[in-house]
Amino acid sequence: MAKQPMLKFVTTAREMPEKREATVRNKDFDEIYAEYAEAKAHEQASRCSQCGVPYCQSHCPLHNNIPDWLNLTATGRLQEAYEVSQATNTFPEICGRICPQDRLCEGNCVIEQSGHGTVTIGSVEKYITDTAWEKGWVKPASPSHERSESVGIIGAGPGGLAAADMLRRAGVQVTVYDRYDRAGGLLTYGIPGFKLEKEVVMRRVEQLEQGGVRFVQNCNVGDTMSFDEIRAQHDAVIIATGVYKSRDLGGPGAGAKGIVKALDYLTASNKSANFGDTVADFEDGTLNAKGKNVVVIGGGDTAMDCVRTAIRQGASSVKCLYRRDRTNMPGSQREVQNAEEEGVVFEWLTAPAGFKGGDVVSAVTVQKMRLGAPDATGRQRPELIEGSDYDEPADLVVKALGFEPEELPTLWGVDGLDVTRWGTVKAEFTTGRTALDGVYAIGDIVRGASLVVWAIRDGRDCVEAILEDFNAKASVAAE
Template sequence: MAERMLKFVGTPQALPEKRPAAERRRDFQEIYARYAREKAAEQAARCSQCGVPFCQVHCPLHNNIPDWLKLTAEGRLDEAYELSSATNNFPEICGRICPQDRLCEGNCVIEKGFESVTIGSVEKFITDTAWENGWIKPIRPRHERPQSVGIVGAGPAGLAAAEQLRRKGYQVAIYDRYDRVGGLLIYGIPNFKLEKEVVQRREQLLRSSDVRFHLDCEVGRDVTLEELRQRHDAVLLATGVYKARDIQAPGVGLPGIVAALDYLTAANRIGLGDTVAAFESGVLDARGKNVVVLGGGDTAMDCVRTAVRQGARSVKCLYRRDRANMPGSQREVKHAEEEGVEFVWLTAPQAFLGSESVTHVRSVRIHLGMPDASGRRTPQEIPNSHMNIEADLVLKALGFDPEDLPAMLRASDLALTGWRTLKIDWRSMMTSLDGVFAAGDIVRGASLVVWAVRDGRDVAERIHGWLSAGATAPLAVAAE
């Protein structure tokens, strides 16, 4: 009822209880507790139900946020979940890891002076409640279709597409080179942001829905793309991007300088009970070390906060711009600072010092000059401002680029863009190969999980349209 809403003028913003920094530094558990049912309803009731919901506009999935907030405020949680899941395959995952401060919550119209509605925490609460009450059931299509779709990649784009296609009755098989389902959700994101059970129960739901998984199966090594094309009526490439960007500087090859994803994967595998030789030998273990992380995105935040939990002696994050210009979530920066991470703003590495392994990062102070063509202010070195920062472990969190997919898949006629991402016809989302579609980071470049879910849902519709039309191919995408 309408009188339940518009409570923002009298009810302050209240996130779920956050565990004290001294406590959460010691483990990898999620840092926020769950809302109590009445507290979730109270916070949902702060929504102003505005006529043009900017939260929804700025959500890549265009979730019906005001509507499921109103249903939550009224205690109609089963209906709230039904509405939430209508546009999002993984609302409990997005509620945990989306940078809401840059998307929905950051565009809430009551933010100034009253603080935004806690959209992400309510979204997480709704879906966790749905799981506990058994409202989430395996997919049972009304009609089974004979056509099959092969999906390469078990990350968020591939999983979202698989669920949507299975709902339409297609036979779906997912191929992934890793031994677990989830991609970066399982190996790239630490438990304190996304506990692995949250991903694994989605996997079990898809298995119960008769989606078949072929793990430890690398396309190009264990099976060719051409074989998949013969095996399935359509193929989706949703491999993501994993090639770490490097830095060109003297000493960059010294032992102790590693890629962020290698470090995070090792930490996540240890948490899952695996034995990782590089961790056991101390190479990827931050315990007792002076850790320096290069970068300012969410991967860098995951690294610094993981190093704190592993017992690092000190953790510093070097970023060449200031706090206001960093690409990562400001909420994550605040969490890291609470946990003891030191941010060294306006600083860039120039060289790495050491003989048998890295001992220092030689860096230079930065001044932000005039904006460049992108609108961002250009970093400029300040003369004679060099300093050496002690480091036993340096983590390069500088972003990701696509791997050479045509070579990996043994498909030389697979067209690429100038950025080495897969080239597609944006109307059909088909690549230069007939019946082979692509979605997610391998098309748009390294991006957010919520965008991968959006792309997976979109490409499922395109595949359905193509197969329903009798698999009539659109105009081919020309190779560059």
């Protein structure tokens, strides 16, 4: 009787890939986890219980067929594992690195609920696809026939790139317009290299170009080109701009120099550290934490990226202010642990009341908070503790309070592009269809600030709708 290759979670313990020592990794921007060795990847994949109702799959926004590719990995059929993984996920090696698995697939693993420790799904997913790249199994789009229809995609982030890939595989002509000098959006400039090395993103962009996707960089819609110009050149347009407008802070001294936006700070760091670009605001110290007391305000994943970046830039001290406690923070607990290991200090239940220093910030006036009654979402509401203020020294303050949508109808001068009261584009659920004929919207510009994996899901779903619409129009024209 053949030996059972799976269900080894009872005899085999959960084991993550080796993590570099904090005192070493906090000095560079390389990824912090090593790659699994082949035998270790097989071993960890074999811990999957192959349960009848795979909660890992149902809690994945892409509904990846996780049990099947774990089984294929455990039995050494890696190329098939990659093909199953790629069938539902355009960028599995990226999701394997940056998805908050502790809140999605791994957090809902059945054996985790039974106390045996979750299967290391994200690390195996990364291993499968990195191996596929090394073996040459990852191929650019090569459609069996070319279609005459053309689609313009505004935004080269994960949603736009996922849509571009799916459209080209269907033979559609694709042009991607993006405001930055490199494609990838937040994957390129918003996420630090220690979580996602930039070569991983750039090779996907190159693959898309090899498959026939055309990129127009440094294109700021409403300035470089009008929305109407883009729309006139294509049979359909996908708006995939993401949300880039930073939420702001008020209070005395909020306009002082040294108080910066998270995205500006991360973009400057990524350009300098990962691409070797010369960035004036980094070189003159405006967006450089070296030798400074740094305070980051916020508790999400962007705040975690900022504090860990500041450590690597050589900050004298790095503190993170968050108005709720550790349990209630929105960021990944795994990221908090990594940050603490690297030297970040978290000040829970604190919020800024203002800033000292006049023209140049020298301190944050901090208010202590406590958790009161639940709000409408069920989370306990932070309440101010009167008389608890203190000053926290700060030479650089990074605002990581989340992002809001830009006012696209106004910026682009577009009539009929409906938006919600939050400023997000109104689009049909799953299809991305908007009130404008032939115009679709996906990702954060529809959802609000969300996860990369949801943007990929939206891009793939939207392409299915576009192809349906193209086929319906072709059928009517043929009658």
